[in-house]
Amino acid sequence: MPTIAVKGSDIRWQCADDDTIMRSALRAGLGFPYECNVGSCGNCRFDLLEGEIEELRANAPGLSDRDRERGRRLGCQARPLADCTVKLRFMPQYESHVSPVRQSGVLVAVRDITHDIREFRFRLDRPQPFLAGQYALLDLPGVEGSRAYSMANTDADEWHFQIRRVPNGAATGKLFGALSVGDRIKIDGPYGMAYFREDAERDIICLAGGSGLSPMISVTRAAAASPLFAGRTVDFVYGGRSAQDICGEDMLAELPRFGTHIRYHPAISAGGDDGWAGHRGFVHEVAERLFSERLRDCEIYFAGPPLMGQAIQKMLVDLGVPSAQVHFDQFY
Ligand code: FES
Structure with a gap:
């Protein structure tokens, strides 16, 4: 299992062979900056100083050509192939209140909400709490890469996702067209910073x-x-x-x-x-x-x-x- 070290500090953590540098850091309780988790926003950029990685999403829009030339990579898309030394600044606000966990869930119910929005309810193998407003990464069979969808409920044992069908979308095509009650998928979460601030005293x-x-x-x-x-x-x-x-x-x-x-x-x-x-x-x-x-x-x-x-x-x-x-x- 590769070790990731941060240059100029004693911070290091282990990243499973099939995990990404950013997600493994969050699982280890570190405040690795991020937002989208799917290679789009660029918030998880870091400098790769030593080591080798594989990019899960080729040409992810969160990274420019100039970033690449300068040795920058996306933490959410970087799977380490060896021990790595990186440069980045952790920020406490990104530390997870609930560490994300990879597990699987069984589709137990679906219901139509509109002509193109459907709720998918997955029962998790192990109950996993989350903060209202957070999201999870779903791996759908036959669909390359993970997709981020937010939970609609607040329970730990079932996660409900209300998802709008995207015309010609591979992931929603699979969800709406091929997934059946009883099917099992991989679910990773929770993630996200747009969670309910319970103690903020405002409307x-x-x-x-x-x-x-x-x-x-x-x-x-x-x-x-x-x-x-x-x-x-x-x-x-x-x-x-x-x-x-x-x-x-x-x-x-x-x-x-x-x-x-x-x-x-x-x-x-x-x-x-x-x-x-x-x-x-x-x-x-x-x-x-x-x-x-x-x-x-x-x-x-x-x-x-x-x-x-x-x-x-x-x-x-x-x-x-x-x-x-x-x-x-x-x-x-
Ligand atoms: Fe958005 Fe990685 S978190 S590109």
């Missing part, structure tokens, strides 16, 4: 679209169950193109104080749907209209397609919302 705003439904439902469920939540509110905006994409209200309606302290705001961005009684516009536009400067006083969680996330980030920066109050993980 909460959740903004979601597509598969972003899942972590926002989890955050809202955790907030509703928290004794520290008394007196605070959750405003939940869910956006889709048309009325057939809209969902989530039934899950929130099961929570205590729905309608008073937990409020649901559906929004559609396309024209048509003449009978539509909800909001119109993109999620960031609706959020700005509804909450305006109040956003600066809230704890904000968001998840969804990349363009939605970018528009929300820009809106929040323009309004001067402190970044410490904004929580999201972008993986795509």
Whole structure:
């Protein structure tokens, strides 16, 4: 099993032959910076000074040609082939509250939420707690590489994933088209920094679209169950193109104080749907209209397609919302 050493320090840890440098560091309790876990964001870059690695995802977009020339690699995609010496700066905020574990889970139930979003429920071999809003890596048979999906529930023994089918997507094609109840897959987690901050004494705003439904439902469920939540509110905006994409209200309606302290705001961005009684516009536009400067006083969680996330980030920066109050993980 290769040993990874950090130059100029006495930090070293062991990485299983089939693990990656970043994930093994998190399992060892180290604060290796990361976000997406799938090679897209570049947050896990490190300098490889000695040793040899294999890259799981060739030409991952998180690494530029210039990075490569300078000996940089992606921790989430680097599988060590020998002992390695690396250079990077650990950060305590990335230390896992719950160390990620690799295990497997059995698909025990599925249910349709909309025409293209389905919930997949996996019973884990060993119960594994996580923080609401976190995600896991799923390895699907016949699909190269892992995919990151967020949990919608808050339980340790079953992890529920609400996933939107991507047209021609290999992973969602497998999930929707080939996986059956009783099938077993590999699951690795939990990961992610966009988890529910239980002790933050602010109202909460959740903004979601597509598969972003899942972590926002989890955050809202955790907030509703928290004794520290008394007196605070959750405003939940869910956006889709048309009325057939809209969902989530039934899950929130099961929570205590729905309608008073937990409020649901559906929004559609396309024209048509003449009978539509909800909001119109993109999620960031609706959020700005509804909450305006109040956003600066809230704890904000968001998840969804990349363009939605970018528009929300820009809106929040323009309004001067402190970044410490904004929580999201972008993986795509
Ligand atoms: Fe590795 Fe995003 S590229 S965490």
